Amino acid sequence: MAATELQNSALADALDELADLNELDGAVSYRVLAYRNAARRVREAPVSVAALARAGRASELPGIGATIQEKILALRETGTIPALEKLRQSYPPGLIAIMRLPGIGAKRTRLLFSELGVDSPEALRQAALAQRVRAVKGLGPKFEQAALRALEAGTEAGARRRVTLPTALQTAQEIVRELQAAGPPDARIEIAGSIRRAVDAVKDIDLVAVTVEPEKLAGALAGLERIESAGTPSAAGVRARSHSGLSIDLRVAAPDQFGNLLQHFTGSGAHNAALREAAVRRALHVSEYGIEDERSGRTLRCADERAVYEALGMRFIPPELRESRGELAAAAIEGGSGLPDLIELRDIRGDLHCHTHASDGKASIEEMAAGAITCGYGYLAITDHSASHGFGNDVSPDELRRQIERVRECDAELEEIELLAGSEVNVLPDGSLDYEDELLEQLDWVVASIHTSFSMGREEMTRRMVRAVEHPLVDAIGHPTGRKVEQREPYALDLDAVFDAAARAGTFLEINANPDRRDLPDPAARAAAAAGVKLVIDSDAHRVSTLANMRWGVASARRAWLTSHDVANTLEWPRLKALRKRAR
DNA sequence: GCCGTTTTCGGCCCGACTGTTTTCAGTCG
Numbered sequence: 001m002a003a004t005e006l007q008n009s010a011l012a013d014a015l016d017e018l019a020d021l022n023e024l025d026g027a028v029s030y031r032v033l034a035y036r037n038a039a040r041r042v043r044e045a046p047v048s049v050a051a052l053a054r055a056g057r058a059s060e061l062p063g064i065g066a067t068i069q070e071k072i073l074a075l076r077e078t079g080t081i082p083a084l085e086k087l088r089q090s091y092p093p094g095l096i097a098i099m100r101l102p103g104i105g106a107k108r109t110r111l112l113f114s115e116l117g118v119d120s121p122e123a124l125r126q127a128a129l130a131q132r133v134r135a136v137k138g139l140g141p142k143f144e145q146a147a148l149r150a151l152e153a154g155t156e157a158g159a160r161r162r163v164t165l166p167t168a169l170q171t172a173q174e175i176v177r178e179l180q181a182a183g184p185p186d187a188r189i190e191i192a193g194s195i196r197r198a199v200d201a202v203k204d205i206d207l208v209a210v211t212v213e214p215e216k217l218a219g220a221l222a223g224l225e226r227i228e229s230a231g232t233p234s235a236a237g238v239r240a241r242s243h244s245g246l247s248i249d250l251r252v253a254a255p256d257q258f259g260n261l262l263q264h265f266t267g268s269g270a271h272n273a274a275l276r277e278a279a280v281r282r283a284l285h286v287s288e289y290g291i292e293d294e295r296s297g298r299t300l301r302c303a304d305e306r307a308v309y310e311a312l313g314m315r316f317i318p319p320e321l322r323e324s325r326g327e328l329a330a331a332a333i334e335g336g337s338g339l340p341d342l343i344e345l346r347d348i349r350g351d352l353h354c355h356t357h358a359s360d361g362k363a364s365i366e367e368m369a370a371g372a373i374t375c376g377y378g379y380l381a382i383t384d385h386s387a388s389h390g391f392g393n394d395v396s397p398d399e400l401r402r403q404i405e406r407v408r409e410c411d412a413e414l415e416e417i418e419l420l421a422g423s424e425v426n427v428l429p430d431g432s433l434d435y436e437d438e439l440l441e442q443l444d445w446v447v448a449s450i451h452t453s454f455s456m457g458r459e460e461m462t463r464r465m466v467r468a469v470e471h472p473l474v475d476a477i478g479h480p481t482g483r484k485v486e487q488r489e490p491y492a493l494d495l496d497a498v499f500d501a502a503a504r505a506g507t508f509l510e511i512n513a514n515p516d517r518r519d520l521p522d523p524a525a526r527a528a529a530a531a532g533v534k535l536v537i538d539s540d541a542h543r544v545s546t547l548a549n550m551r552w553g554v555a556s557a558r559r560a561w562l563t564s565h566d567v568a569n570t571l572e573w574p575r576l577k578a579l580r581k582r583a584r
Numbered sequence: 585g586c587c588g589t590t591t592t593c594g595g596c597c598c599g600a601c602t603g604t605t606t607t608c609a610g611t612c613g
């Protein structure tokens with residue numbers, strides 16, 4: 001593969017820009033939708049879509065047809081797409097920034113541009129302050145004020161940034177508790193939306209509820225101390241915004257429609273759109289209120305979600321799978337391939353990656369062991385950082401030898417759990433490790449991770465990683481892509497080549513469960529399992545409390561369609577030990 | 585622009601809210 005192969009993220013950005021510019025250009029909405037859908041597919045694809053296109057196979061991906069494949073090829077071969085260049089001539093780049101402001105879409109952006117020459121957020125601010133916006137037919141003073149507020153919010157640093165799943169979940173649970181205290185006593189409130197699907201990063205909180213006093217519940221949300229502003233509370237619910245910039249949607253349903261509402265509000269948008277399209281082919285129309293049968297004119301109301309999917313000829317689809325990644329076809333009762341029996345937290349038998357005082361952890365071996373026992377584990381690998389980690393946390397070879405002794409001593413005293421002597425060894429830029437093999441041989445479990453030199457080229461980074469994967473004493477690769485949720489892109493890496501090497505060598509790849517990492521990301525974890533790679537889910541805990549991070553890794557595994565058979569640390573240690581490549 | 589157990593052409597999910605209107609368009613999820 002070419003060293004400078006076009007990255008999926010850059011390709012997806014180009015497709016998103018095509019969507020934006022086509023929208024500005026007034027193209028039929030389905031074309032815009034097609035570009036956005038294609039961009040999403042490319043962004044999620046675990047393999048290089050540009051490389052696929054070169055082989056004429058990108059159009060095998062759902063949502064990518066002959067036309068978009070041609071554009072991908074043009075971009076990878078000439079660095080640009082003719083249609084994109086042409087649209088860029090007509091619409092200044094500032095228009096896209098205006099279009100992204102809440103409450104302003106393509107139509108109004110174009111109106112502002114054609115009527116007032118407004119071509120940037122700053123130009124919009126000037127026009128609004130001079131009250132020229134309200135003079136445009138179709139706009140008014142309310143819109144002018146809303147535009148100013150949107151501009152203001154947009155300049156606040158990180159105003160619209162997403163938060164990681166645990167943060168969002170905790171906030172959502174607090175709100176539910178506050179609503180249960182302040183709202184009507186009969187209210188049953190559940191968390192829906194992207195939190196329920198256990199995504200990596202959350203932009204808003206969706207709540208659904210049943211109560212006999214819906215207005216009172218909606219009013220209670222609008223009145224919470226944490227709410228900065230809210231729409232008009234009604235019997236249907238309310239939309240509000242917290243002081244921290246999170247948007248919160250509450251919707252209320254009748255009890256016999258609760259399943260319809262929960263399904264609708266859990267999403268994803270793409271899942272719902274695909275579900276409804278499939279329903280239309282059966283002459284059924286799905287909404288949050290029920291399923292209308294076109295022929296009888298009757299509407300089926302569902303008290304629970306299972307009934308919604310059953311009415312459409314499908315098995316219940318776990319929320320984590322609702323991303324329009326093939327789950328509808330798999331769930332079909334007639335002719336579907338079946339949904340996976342997803343892994344659960346209780347399937348996990350041990351944790352293979354954690355830190356102690358020996359490096360940058362905040363607890364002793366004994367404390368971490370006690371924590372792991374509380375988790376119900378049968379084993380725990382102590383894997384402190386290695387000889388060149390830096391930040392004052394280096395573990396010299398001699399220090400590691402002493403640490404191994406301490407782990408052995410501690411293990412001898414513990415009945416309930418097996419402590420494994422391990423290390424999280426640095427993969428140096430050339431792919432070698434920073435301990436000698438003689439030392440690694442004494443360890444029960446070796447995790448190899450990249451912690452330095454992130455900005456290498458794709459080919460060099462792939463060679464580095466494959467060399468580590470093929471090392472006979474490396475059991476697992478830690479946080480394989482190096483990405484951090486909402487903070488850092490993955491390093492340039494040919495994941496396909498890494499998966500091939502890992503499957504051949506028998507090296508485990510980690511799903512790091514730290515909620516800021518969740519690495520492998522779920523689409524990549526799914527592709528790895530499909531390539532025959534065995535995975536492990538590790539907490540990477542640096543203190544006792546973060547051993548519980550395992551749940552976020554399991555959530556990623558579920559989103560990756562994994563069963564307990566795909567994840568090696570669902571096995572007891574004797575069986576897992578025998579699976580290590582050095583035991584073969 | 586994509587796609588096919590109604591279709592290779594003509595469809596393509598559904599509804600709430602807001603602000604601007606006086607019956608609706610735009611935006612959002």
